Amino acid sequence: MRMNGAQIIWECLVREGVDTVFGITGGKVIPLYHELPGFPIHHVTMRHEQAAAHAADGYARATGKVGVCVATSGPGATNLVTGIATAQMDSSPIVAITGQVASADLGTDAFQEVDITGITMPITKHNYLVTNVTDLAQALREAFHIARSGHPGAVLVDVTVDAQMGVTEFVYPEDVNLPGYKPHTTGNPRQIAQAAEMINAASRPIIMAGRGVVVAGAGQELTALAEKARIPVVTTLLGKSAIAESNPLYLGMGGMHGEGYTNMALQSADLIVNFGARFDDRFTSTAQTFAPRARVIHVDIDPAEIAKRIRVDMPIVGDALNVLRQLLPLVQEADRGEWMSTIDHWRQETGERSQRWEQSEELVPQHIIRSLSEITHGEAIMVSDVGQNQMWEAQYYTHNRFRGLISSGGLGTMGFGLPASIGAKMGCRDVPVWLVVGDGGIQMTIQELATIRQEGLPIKIALLNNGYLGMVRQWQELFYDKNYCGTPLLGPEFARLAEAYGIAGITVHSKDDVVPALKHAAEVDGPVLIDFRIEQEHNVFPIVPVGRAIDDMIRRPRTDEQPR
Amino acid sequence: MSLAQNHDNYSRRTLVVLMEDRPGVLSNVSNLFRRRNYNIESLTVGHSETPDISRMTVVVYASDAVLEQVSKQLYKLINVTKVIDITDDDAVIRELALIRVHAVSASRAEIKQLVDIFRAQIIDVAHDSMTIEITGTEDKVDSLIEILRPFGIKELTRTGRVAMVRGALQGASRR
Numbered sequence: 024m025r026m027n028g029a030q031i032i033w034e035c036l037v038r039e040g041v042d043t044v045f046g047i048t049g050g051k052v053i054p055l056y057h058e059l060p061g062f063p064i065h066h067v068t069m070r071h072e073q074a075a076a077h078a079a080d081g082y083a084r085a086t087g088k089v090g091v092c093v094a095t096s097g098p099g100a101t102n103l104v105t106g107i108a109t110a111q112m113d114s115s116p117i118v119a120i121t122g123q124v125a126s127a128d129l130g131t132d133a134f135q136e137v138d139i140t141g142i143t144m145p146i147t148k149h150n151y152l153v154t155n156v157t158d159l160a161q162a163l164r165e166a167f168h169i170a171r172s173g174h175p176g177a178v179l180v181d182v183t184v185d186a187q188m189g190v191t192e193f194v195y196p197e198d199v200n201l202p203g204y205k206p207h208t209t210g211n212p213r214q215i216a217q218a219a220e221m222i223n224a225a226s227r228p229i230i231m232a233g234r235g236v237v238v239a240g241a242g243q244e245l246t247a248l249a250e251k252a253r254i255p256v257v258t259t260l261l262g263k264s265a266i267a268e269s270n271p272l273y274l275g276m277g278g279m280h281g282e283g284y285t286n287m288a289l290q291s292a293d294l295i296v297n298f299g300a301r302f303d304d305r306f307t308s309t310a311q312t313f314a315p316r317a318r319v320i321h322v323d324i325d326p327a328e329i330a331k332r333i334r335v336d337m338p339i340v341g342d343a344l345n346v347l348r349q350l351l352p353l354v355q356e357a358d359r360g361e362w363m364s365t366i367d368h369w370r371q372e373t374g375e376r377s378q379r380w381e382q383s384e385e386l387v388p389q390h391i392i393r394s395l396s397e398i399t400h401g402e403a404i405m406v407s408d409v410g411q412n413q414m415w416e417a418q419y420y421t422h423n424r425f426r427g428l429i430s431s432g433g434l435g436t437m438g439f440g441l442p443a444s445i446g447a448k449m450g451c452r453d454v455p456v457w458l459v460v461g462d463g464g465i466q467m468t469i470q471e472l473a474t475i476r477q478e479g480l481p482i483k484i485a486l487l488n489n490g491y492l493g494m495v496r497q498w499q500e501l502f503y504d505k506n507y508c509g510t511p512l513l514g515p516e517f518a519r520l521a522e523a524y525g526i527a528g529i530t531v532h533s534k535d536d537v538v539p540a541l542k543h544a545a546e547v548d549g550p551v552l553i554d555f556r557i558e559q560e561h562n563v564f565p566i567v568p569v570g571r572a573i574d575d576m577i578r579r580p581r582t583d584e585q586p587r
Numbered sequence: 588m589s590l591a592q593n594h595d596n597y598s599r600r601t602l603v604v605l606m607e608d609r610p611g612v613l614s615n616v617s618n619l620f621r622r623r624n625y626n627i628e629s630l631t632v633g634h635s636e637t638p639d640i641s642r643m644t645v646v647v648y649a650s651d652a653v654l655e656q657v658s659k660q661l662y663k664l665i666n667v668t669k670v671i672d673i674t675d676d677d678a679v680i681r682e683l684a685l686i687r688v689h690a691v692s693a694s695r696a697e698i699k700q701l702v703d704i705f706r707a708q709i710i711d712v713a714h715d716s717m718t719i720e721i722t723g724t725e726d727k728v729d730s731l732i733e734i735l736r737p738f739g740i741k742e743l744t745r746t747g748r749v750a751m752v753r754g755a756l757q758g759a760s761r762r
């Protein structure tokens with residue numbers, strides 16, 4: 024069939040299973056948008072291209088499918104950059120399609136010309152500049168394949184206007200042939216057998232689960248392995264929800280803001296079995312001090328992640344799902360009661376340290392998140408932004424739904440949360456979506472409240488409003504002589520702002536109003552924003568200061584200790 | 588457990604990289620070295636025996652652990668098809684240099700003599716200069732340059748190293 028380039032783009036998207044795209048139009052994508060009404064794809068008109076990329080990313084993380092965003096050339100394309108880098112860092116499969124000036128004008132500094140393939144080269148898994156309509160279908164087919172397979176990531180396809188308008192015979196390329204790209208997906212059987220032996224011989228093993236488990240859809244298999252061999256599970260921030268967090272074997276998130284017992288367990292372990300985490304510095308702290316007694320098995324689809332920061336005793340290249348299935352029959356049932364009771368002893372101490380906030384009459388964030396967790400039974404899709412709000416969400420919400428936490432981990436992009444929640448909701452209409460966000464981060468993409476309204480999305484927003492760029496203020500308090508330079512924020516009346524966008528707004532000042540407000544928001548049909556005026560100088564504990572081992576942390580003050 | 592990077596065993600390593608000959612591939616590869624802070628000493632690229640496949644020779648100053656990362660990161664580039672570490676192989680490594688040296692009638696004979704000793708060639712003679720072409724190992728090229736320096740080097744260009752293993756390409760191919 025003869026088609027123009029714009030039609031070919033949409034047709035390829037349909038064949039890839041895309042039903043939703045996030046974007047903003049402009050001069051160099053008008054031909055593309057002109058053809059959209061003929062295809063079964065819903066376009067969400069965002070208010071900023073950065074938000075379009077985050078929404079595509081949120082969609083991908085919530086559904087496991089490829090998210091798609093569209094922008095025009097020049098400023099549209101450069102606005103995508105933060106969103107592309109965010110997705111790439113967290114292995115989130117997105118395809119970004121940008122318009123480009125006519126091929127004859129390339130390199131002439133034409134109006135709204137920018138070298139977006141050059142700019143995004145280091146922040147994409149791969150990218151394409153398509154100048155001829157005949158190359159378009161092949162490029163898109165490859166783009167989707169590359170984005171979703173292996174170690175997933177962001178792929179950008181830049182299409183000149185003449186390629187969008189040119190006409191050719193459309194042939195859908197059934198096969199992708201990339202001689203330089205053949206991800207290994209199953210583990211080497213010999214290494215698997217040796218890993219199983221190491222697991223069977225360990226007396227203090229820990230399973231460490233990262234984003235790779237979530238990407239691979241291997242939650243059940245991971246849980247099965249942990250339960251069969253009675254091995255406690257620690258996750259990274261992005262590995263959260265790999266195992267239901269109400270499972271007694273779940274030890275929480277490790278690392279800089281990991282619980283005392285979690286980090287102590289890691290440091291005392293004799294074996295760490297890492298599935299799909301990259302031993303990032305926020306997790307390990309200084310590499311030399313991490314898990315000094317442990318041998319390490321590292322399972323990752325990406326060979327380049329293995330032995331990048333931490334020495335590995337048993338590398339296994341493969342997809343977490345396949346490797347878990349290979350390992351499961353070889354791993355013996357075990358009790359490991361002694362190890363669990365050691366950990367439980369540490370866990371009890373953490374519990375005692377939590378009494379301080381539990382007894383507090385102030386409006387503290389712990390209470391808000393814990394109540395939200397109870398009201399939603401840990402089954403909502405939680406989206407968090409960046410900062411203290413992100414860590415409180417991670418520490419106090421019990422994520423029981425697989426793929427139930429969406430957050431920018433690797434890049435730590437403030438402003439990610441609100442647009443990502445739009446993507447998540449578009450992908451999972453039947454699941455409640457809650458956003459936990461700070462007063463700083465929400466203002467980086469607050470214009471997307473208009474998108475929520477226009478799409479009629481019942482997203483619930485819990486704004487933890489402390490009047491500060493709180494996480495930075497906390498560092499200033501603890502490590503920089505309380506020099507609060509550049510961190511106080513004079514915010515707007517967020518509830519009234521929400522109302523101006525046509526979204527219900529509630530302001531909560533006291534602890535007693537928390538549960539009623541959350542319940543109300545959970546029950547009403549539309550979007551709600553709750554502005555929680557939390558204690559302003561509340562800190563995230565524990566915290567591991569830079570350069571220290573992860574069990575050498577500043578802990579929560581006990582009830583009988585001076586608050587820090 | 589300790590850090591992967593051990594800074595003790597740094598040395599000069601030679602990698603042969605094969606890649607699809609497509610726009611952007613070369614800048615992607617060189618970008619990677621810059622971005623990941625790898626220390627490259629020399630990088631050359633040209634056609635290989637296979638149409639549409641370019642062959643690059645890279646000399647990096649790296650430890651075992653860093654070298655392993657370099658080749659893994661190179662493999663991650665979609666258009667890179669093969670990375671071979673030939674450091675420990677029996678390889679022929681050559682470089683070409685063109686040297687234009689100041690030469691007046693008094694010094695021409697002396698320069699010619701030196702050039703002959705190095706089995707280099709004089710490829711152009713002008714009224715106040717001579718241009719010399721030399722192919723050889725990096726050391727050999729270095730020595731000729733040093734010997735010619737007192738005459739006054741007016742212009743110099745070196746290609747960087749290209750390499751080929753004697754016999755079949757084996758290498759500690761990393762994949």
Ligand SMILES: Cc1ncc(C[n+]2csc(CCOP(=O)(O)OP(=O)(O)O)c2C)c(N)n1
Nearest residue numbers: 410411412437461462463464491492493494
């Ligand atoms: C785009 C961006 N700019 C700056 C930062 C640095 N930063 C990290 S956390 C933080 C404070 C966030 O403040 P807020 O959104 O109010 O959240 P809180 O920590 O108070 O919960 C800042 C400025 C960042 N992560 N991202």
Ligand SMILES: [Mg+2]
Nearest residue numbers: 461462491493
């Ligand atoms: Mg704040």
